Amino acid sequence: MPRRKIAFTASPVPVAQTAMAQLRDSYGDVPPETADVIVALGGDGFMLQTLHETQALNVPVYGMNRGTVGFLMNEYHADDLLDRLDEAAEEVINPLAMTAVTADGKINHALAINEVSLLRAGPQAAKLRISVDGKLRMPELVCDGALVATPAGSTAYNYSAHGPILPIGSDVLALTAMSAFRPRRWRGALLPKQAVVRFDVIEAEKRPVMADADGESVRNVVSVEIRSEPSIAHRILFDPGHGLEERLIREQFA
Incomplete structure (x- = not known):
């Protein structure tokens, strides 16, 4: 037309x-x-x-x-x-939908076309617990941060963090760690597009973490849930x- x-x-x-x-x-x-x-x-x-x-x-x-x-x-x-x-x-x-809960109990919602990232916000490495679809997959990841990227965003921050490039239409998300310290060689995982990823911040007061969805940042998060949003x-x-x-x-x- x-x-x-x-x-x-x-x-x-x-x-x-x-x-x-x-x-x-x-x-x-x-x-x-x-x-x-x-x-x-x-x-x-x-x-x-x-x-x-x-x-x-x-x-x-x-x-x-x-x-x-x-x-x-x-x-x-x-x-x-x-x-x-x-x-x-x-x-x-389709974008990713982020739900981030801060230390004071506030719930923050944001959408990300490229990726949702968690980054350490202090001098010490972050400690993250990772669950996928309600099942604990990694009890503790010590790192500078981690992200979940869409195929469209896989060549951006995700690729800089040595994550995989995802073909459009692959119905896959990339979960990538940044400077993982423990497990030292863990680079991340490929997940189905419909997967729900949850990060819980361990020792959040001592090791503060911020979350970012396409430039919209939330500080002092204690948990972040990420899912694809097919309605958009x-x-x-x-x-x-x-x-x-x-x-x-x-x-x-x-």
């Missing part, structure tokens, strides 16, 4: 703002609520922000790279945008031959 009603959005950096002004002059601009497609100009961080802000609209988002990192973005070209939008392939991804579907558009599946494969041979 032709995508003619475009809503443009851009990160605050000058190069993205300049590109948005030029594209609006060429193609017009409509509110996101009435758009056929949202075009996001920036880097991966801005793309994640845009997906979160527009998740209730059921409108596909096409990113063009005007930032530093552009794994979720297409190359920037201004002169053939309508043809590219018509030919773009759509990928659908993010629609991302990619130029033919440059979709997430191809990018994930290509990244492994870089």
Whole structure:
């Protein structure tokens, strides 16, 4: 279906703002609520922000790279945008839902398209107890942190922590440790997409831990539960031959 009603959005950096002004002059601009497609100009961080802000609209988002990192973005070209939008392939991804409980009993909810991470927030290593679907799997992991990543986020923080790259559509989550001290060689696990992962913080007062979901941070957590959220579907558009599946494969041979 032709995508003619475009809503443009851009990160605050000058190069993205300049590109948005030029594209609006060429193609017009409509509110996101009435758009056929949202075009996001920036880097991966801005793309994640845009997906979160527009998740209730059921409108596909096409990113063009005007930032530093552009794994979720297409190359920037201004002169053939309508043809590219018509030919773009759509990928659908589900975010992770985080429920984090803090030491004062407050319950915090957040969504993450890439990953939910737990990180030590003090000088001592964190101690985490890991359960999957209500069954204790690791009584104690001593580490700098741990994360659960989606396939879309598996090339981000997860990959930097030596976690596996996951193919899109694999219905798998990556559970990856950061600088594991005990068990020293434990790198993590592959879990079914529908798995519910729970981290309990051991000695939380002595070894404080923070949780982060795509940049939304919660400090002094005592437990964090993570699950996939199938009721939310993010629609991302990619130029033919440059979709997430191809990018994930290509990244492994870089």
